Amino acid sequence: xxxxxxxxxxxxxxAVGAPARRRGRALQxxxxxxxxxxxxxxxxxxxxxxxxxxxxxxxxxxxxxxxEQLTAEGYLRSGRGAGTWVGDAARGRIAVRTGEAGRGPGNxxxxxxxxxxxxxxxxxxxxTLGTAHADPDIRVDFRPGTPDLSLFxxxxxxxxxxxxxARLPHPSLGYPDPRGLPELREAxxxxxxxxRGVVADPERLVVCSGxxxxxxxxxxxxxxxxxxxxxxxxxGSPEHGRLFASTGLETVWLPLDEEGLRPDxxxxxxxxxxxxxxxxxxPSGISWSAGRRAALLDxxxxxxxxxxxxxxxxxxxxxRAPVGALQGLDPERVVxxxxxxxxxxxxxxxxxxxxxxxxxxxxxxxxxTMDLGNPVLDQAVLAELVTGGGYxxxxxxxxRAYRERRDALLAALAEHLPGTRVSGxxxxxxxxxxxxxxxxxxxxxxxxxxxxxxxxxxLAEYGTARPTDGDVRLVIGYAHLAPAAVETGIRLVxxxxxxx
Numbered sequence: 001x002x003x004x005x006x007x008x009x010x011x012x013x014x015a016v017g018a019p020a021r022r023r024g025r026a027l028q029x030x031x032x033x034x035x036x037x038x039x040x041x042x043x044x045x046x047x048x049x050x051x052x053x054x055x056x057x058x059x060x061x062x063x064x065x066x067x068e069q070l071t072a073e074g075y076l077r078s079g080r081g082a083g084t085w086v087g088d089a090a091r092g093r094i095a096v097r098t099g100e101a102g103r104g105p106g107n108x109x110x111x112x113x114x115x116x117x118x119x120x121x122x123x124x125x126x127x128t129l130g131t132a133h134a135d136p137d138i139r140v141d142f143r144p145g146t147p148d149l150s151l152f153x154x155x156x157x158x159x160x161x162x163x164x165x166a167r168l169p170h171p172s173l174g175y176p177d178p179r180g181l182p183e184l185r186e187a188x189x190x191x192x193x194x195x196r197g198v199v200a201d202p203e204r205l206v207v208c209s210g211x212x213x214x215x216x217x218x219x220x221x222x223x224x225x226x227x228x229x230x231x232x233x234x235x236g237s238p239e240h241g242r243l244f245a246s247t248g249l250e251t252v253w254l255p256l257d258e259e260g261l262r263p264d265x266x267x268x269x270x271x272x273x274x275x276x277x278x279x280x281x282x283p284s285g286i287s288w289s290a291g292r293r294a295a296l297l298d299x300x301x302x303x304x305x306x307x308x309x310x311x312x313x314x315x316x317x318x319x320r321a322p323v324g325a326l327q328g329l330d331p332e333r334v335v336x337x338x339x340x341x342x343x344x345x346x347x348x349x350x351x352x353x354x355x356x357x358x359x360x361x362x363x364x365x366x367x368x369t370m371d372l373g374n375p376v377l378d379q380a381v382l383a384e385l386v387t388g389g390g391y392x393x394x395x396x397x398x399x400r401a402y403r404e405r406r407d408a409l410l411a412a413l414a415e416h417l418p419g420t421r422v423s424g425x426x427x428x429x430x431x432x433x434x435x436x437x438x439x440x441x442x443x444x445x446x447x448x449x450x451x452x453x454x455x456x457x458x459l460a461e462y463g464t465a466r467p468t469d470g471d472v473r474l475v476i477g478y479a480h481l482a483p484a485a486v487e488t489g490i491r492l493v494x495x496x497x498x499x500x
Contacts, residue, residue: 035076156394185205204355218335231271232253311325316342316427318425342398401479404483417494421434436472456474457475
């Protein structure tokens with residue numbers, strides 16, 4: 001056995017003892033932690049999948065899957081015929097650097113806007129955070145951003161609430177720690193480590209009112225530190241720009257390609273903070289490549305900047321393993337934010353952010369002066385659901401329902417609007433549909449769909465690009481619609497535009 005094989009075997013052997021159904025995930029977690037902790041140093045060449053599988057006594061497929069998953073997340077790197085190596089992107093133990101770095105030379109590749117909205121500010125846009133008002137003329141609403149609220153676990157929530165009220169001591173009902181209830185922070189830290197591969201210290205976890213408040217808190221802190229702009233993905237959620245504008249920060253649209261944020265645009269933008277959705281980019285649905293993840297973190301270290309990772313739908317994966325959160329590669333440069341808005345209900349206004357040590361004190365103080373903390377009872381109920389397994393059951397229930405609805409959408413598009421190309425289908429709660437120009441042009445297509453009572457959101461409302469090929473590009477949300485409603489909506493559109 002090679003030296004590398006011996007090292008890997010010793011570090012990963014405990015994972016082999018996990019139950020068969022968890023063995024693959026346990027192997028990935030052990031390997032990820034070995035890289036993050038430095039026990040497998042950057043540049044270490046790992047044994048071949050065949051070698052390591054034989055050493056561990058597991059199937060080669062388990063090892064291959066672990067290598068591929070961690071390569072996608074940026075922990076490992078590989079080349080055809082060159083083997084697999086530990087990458088140099090993971091900086092889980094990196095020391096916080098202080099001091100100001102030089103600003104970039106301008107924003108030749110970015111578009112700077114006050115308020116961050118390329119679309120008409122009068123339009124009602126439903127993105128990852130916002131929702132549109134109900135319209136009685138709409139028969140089927142395909143606009144993205146809303147989960148199925150009928151899936152809210154009322155019985156489980158009520159039972160957890162009764163259990164919490166029976167045991168919660170009177171002092172807990174006083175003014176809370178601005179960071180959140182300690183038992184909820186502990187529960188969330190464990191869950192996020194297990195499900196999303198983050199570095200989750202409960203002391204650095206702040207409970208907040210969803211990603212919206214996380215963005216606002218970070219915006220105020222960065223503005224107080226002298227920053228005047230933040231980069232946002234193009235295409236991306238207009239809500240990010242609006243939220244940062246409320247803190248006095250301008251936004252710079254940064255273009256994407258099929259791998260993620262373009263490094264040239266980032267380096268020339270002049271910003272020192274960006275907000276990204278790397279695991280399942282909104283709205284394009286791409287998962288950033290390992291190279292782009294590493295390049296983003298290198299940029300953050302170089303300019304002494306920060307990244308806000310909006311993990312808005314990280315728990316919903318259908319046809320592929322979840323891509324681990326970017327934060328796990330460098331928790332001192334990445335602010336990680338998520339919420340229960342898609343898994344439970346946006347009306348709960350419960351979310352979280354994991355904050356780098358250098359920003360923690362300022363974020364907590366800003367949270368304290370903003371609202372004195374989130375409601376204690378709701379925090380305690382969520383902690384009860386997480387620790388008791390109810391939250392995991394809810395995620396599995398939602399995942400089954402949303403997969404069925406996604407499949408219904410794909411079938412309906414294939415039947416009624418043939419030739420439509422669909423992307424971003426492996427995860428999330430929406431897809432990108434590129435409808436052939438023969439059903440267009442886009443303006444007429446959207447107008448006729450609206451006349452038929454079907455609400456659609458064009459991709460053009462999420463960025464600055466305006467393709468001229470005549471195809472109709474749509475962001476179609478499906479999570480809140482029953483399969484029958486999905487089929488009905490697409491059929492109505494097809495009939496209105498002359499298809500089907």
